Amino acid sequence: MAAPLLSKKSVCIVTGATRGFGKSIALTFSKKLPPGSLFILLSRNSDLLNEVANLVQQRADIRAVAAVFDQSSNNQDHFNNIITDCMSNSEVSPTDFEQSLLINNAGSLEPLEFLRDLDNIADISNFFQTNLVGCVALTAKFLQLFKPSVINSRVIINISSLGAISPMKSWALYCMAKAARDMMLKVLASEEENVRTLNYAPGPLPTDMLNTASENTKDPDLKKWFEEQLAQKTLVDCDDSARKLIAVLDKNTFENGAHFDYYDEL
């Protein structure tokens, strides 16, 4: 049987770490990983980064370093340096760890339009810049830094969605990006040694993104569904979903590159 994936001293990089599910992952994982593990918390939101870093470091044997990261950036240096700068600032190197984790959580939702209305080149371009381009580049930089020769366990999690495998009316760009990101990890799983990858769909979560969904979804039936979920408080708790992800990683029997949903049986 494969060893549980969160049992090794790890460097754990989380994008979009200041809010919603990213924050839940950072806090929940920080209670799970062994002493000496380091969290690299990345987010556009500089105000909240230190707050989340402090929460992670409530465990005295876990460290956290935070950095402002804009996944939509077209500045090459930003991607070249973001992880290595965080490592240097923490005075650690990749060989100080037994495992590296990258949680590709950052993403955006809008524009939420029917495909017939998605004619604005700049809007579409910005969407894919944030959700695909930056995600690919950061993942490449992660793989370059944590080479198989310096670390023998690498884990990459993509925060996916039901929309990656099932079309949602008036959510074309979101579904397209999620499908593409799922495929990214499937290709990666076929290419790399010493890597475990998983596309995890966390269920409908009570985040800012869900508020946006319930306000701005154009398809009336889907909009109503989001409104009802909000009103009836039937959404999945972020921490519960993060713990389900931990259980999946603990069990470590998933097919490399698989799509796994919160509601799937473990």
Next chain:
Amino acid sequence: MAAPLLSKKSVCIVTGATRGFGKSIALTFSKKLPPGSLFILLSRNSDLLNEVANLVQQRADIRAVAAVFDQSSNNQDHFNNIITDCMSNSEVSPTDFEQSLLINNAGSLEPLEFLRDLDNIADISNFFQTNLVGCVALTAKFLQLFKPSVINSRVIINISSLGAISPMKSWALYCMAKAARDMMLKVLASEEENVRTLNYAPGPLPTDMLNTASENTKDPDLKKWFEEQLAQKTLVDCDDSARKLIAVLDKNTFENGAHFDYYDEL
């Protein structure tokens, strides 16, 4: 039983129409569609456009209009005007036709790199601009012009690939874009009335793209496979594949938004 999809007087828009499979679709479909149909041939390659238009118009009762189209453009006017300009130049309007077809064939292949080497923001961005952004915008413009109120049959074909559903080593961007474009038509199929959409994987074709694949694919096993296909001439003929697509559209029993491969049984 549903009526065959190519039996109506149509306006048929083909992107990437000057070479390879796009050219085959234009020529093969031109022999199939009823008199009075109009082809709108789009391509970056201005030299070859008139040549293909002339070949299409070898049938006296079929017209063709050609225009230079750059799917990677970030010029909004380019997308706003390309189809309407072609219609105006041909002195026709959407109501002159019983059916409109859009064949989203244009796309690019490189950079062909392992994911760990895909760290160049500009390269990744350009790739998705060509393969996703322009494709979404052109499709939206098509849907706006050919509204259900002016035409009661609309057909959108995405030229897909096995890579849309099955990961290919060192082809991450290509597989991601193809997966996203498949999803685009799945969402579209759920959103629109009077639309039939199909993701068609044409099989390995002896095109310029396949030469590039056999020369530049980084994964040695996959590179060898392409080289062998080329050497043994076991590739699928472009016209054969276009005729298989016609057979699928004639039968017209596919699930809306489905992925259909050349090798699938009809």
